[in-house]
Amino acid sequence: EAGVTQFPSHSVIEKGQTVTLRCDPISGHDNLYWYRRVMGKEIKFLLHFVKESKQDESGMPNNRFLAERTGGTYSTLKVQPAELEDSGVYFCASSQDLRYTGELFFGEGSRLTVL
Amino acid sequence: GDSVTQMEGPVTLSEEAFLTINCTYTATGYPSLFWYVQYPGEGLQLLLKATKADDKGSNKGFEATYRKETTSFHLEKGSVQVSDSAVYFCALTKDSSYKLIFGSGTRLLVRP
Numbered sequence: 651e652a653g654v655t656q657f658p659s660h661s662v663i664e665k666g667q668t669v670t671l672r673c674d675p676i677s678g679h680d681n682l683y684w685y686r687r688v689m690g691k692e693i694k695f696l697l698h699f700v701k702e703s704k705q706d707e708s709g710m711p712n713n714r715f716l717a718e719r720t721g722g723t724y725s726t727l728k729v730q731p732a733e734l735e736d737s738g739v740y741f742c743a744s745s746q747d748l749r750y751t752g753e754l755f756f757g758e759g760s761r762l763t764v765l
Numbered sequence: 766g767d768s769v770t771q772m773e774g775p776v777t778l779s780e781e782a783f784l785t786i787n788c789t790y791t792a793t794g795y796p797s798l799f800w801y802v803q804y805p806g807e808g809l810q811l812l813l814k815a816t817k818a819d820d821k822g823s824n825k826g827f828e829a830t831y832r833k834e835t836t837s838f839h840l841e842k843g844s845v846q847v848s849d850s851a852v853y854f855c856a857l858t859k860d861s862s863y864k865l866i867f868g869s870g871t872r873l874l875v876r877p
Contacts, residue, residue, distance in 0.1 A: 654808060683863065692769070693809075693854065693867040706864075741809065745863070754865065756801075756809035 652676065654757035656742050662763045668730040671760045673742030675724070681745045682725050683754065684717060688738035696740075699725060732764045767792040771855050771868035778845055778875050786840040786871045788829075788855035796857040798822075798831050798838040799865070804851045812840075812853070845875045 655674045663669050675682045684696040696715070697707040701722035710717070714733070719725040729736050739759040746753075772787040790796065800812040800822070813822030818833035827842045838855060855868040 681863065685865075685867075687870075690869065692869045693856075693865075695864045695866075698863055709864075743809075753811065754809075754863070756803075758806065758808045 656757035656760045660761040666731045671727045673725045675744030679744035683743045685741040686738050734764050737764045769855050769868035771871050774872040776873045781844045784842040784845045788838045790836050796859045799856045800840050801854040802851045847875045850875045
């Protein structure tokens with residue numbers, strides 16, 4: 651069974667440009683999450699989808715970030731325009747159950763470098 | 766607010782050495798505690814968990830005990846292997862929430 655896949659694995663862009671990160675969850679997982687790790691610090695929650703609906707987007711840093719999950723399958727996270735402080739690793743995770751039992755499945759992460 | 770504090774790395778050990786990675790937490794109520802591991806080129810994986818005080822989580826030779834009196838969940842392994850080289854993250858959730866609160870991660874390097 652394929653795991654959570656993310657791409658690109660690494661993206662280098664100039665400040666002010668746009669980047670779109672993609673996440674394909676494990677097939678059948680209705681719950682999809684985005685997290686990010688900035689500057690080697692702690693990994694922080696960004697948002698949670700249940701199918702195509704945003705269940706919780708309280709962790710989104712500002713309106714330069716837009717997440718979508720059309721059709722309840724893959725998800726995209728767009729940063730527009732990118733700023734230097736957006737550099738970090740963006741992790742996607744998926745799970746089958748809404749109640750968290752410790753079984754979040756993470757992707758390898760997409761590293762974003764903003765110059 | 767709730768938080769997790771881990772010892773800073775990197776931690777460098779020789780093969781077969783004893784490992785301890787310290788983790789303490791600040792949280793109201795009764796959180797569940799987790800250790801996740803990220804091996805090179807892979808996503809984070811759940812290593813072990815404990816959901817109530819005095820529970821011991823264990824997996825792949827790693828252990829951690831939920832100590833409410835010291836608000837700690839230290840990760841231990843009696844004899845590390847080169848293949849244990851990875852980044853280890855301590856985390857908590859409350860009320861079975863999907864919002865994991867992570868520590869900053871500790872990189873472990875095991876040399877032959």
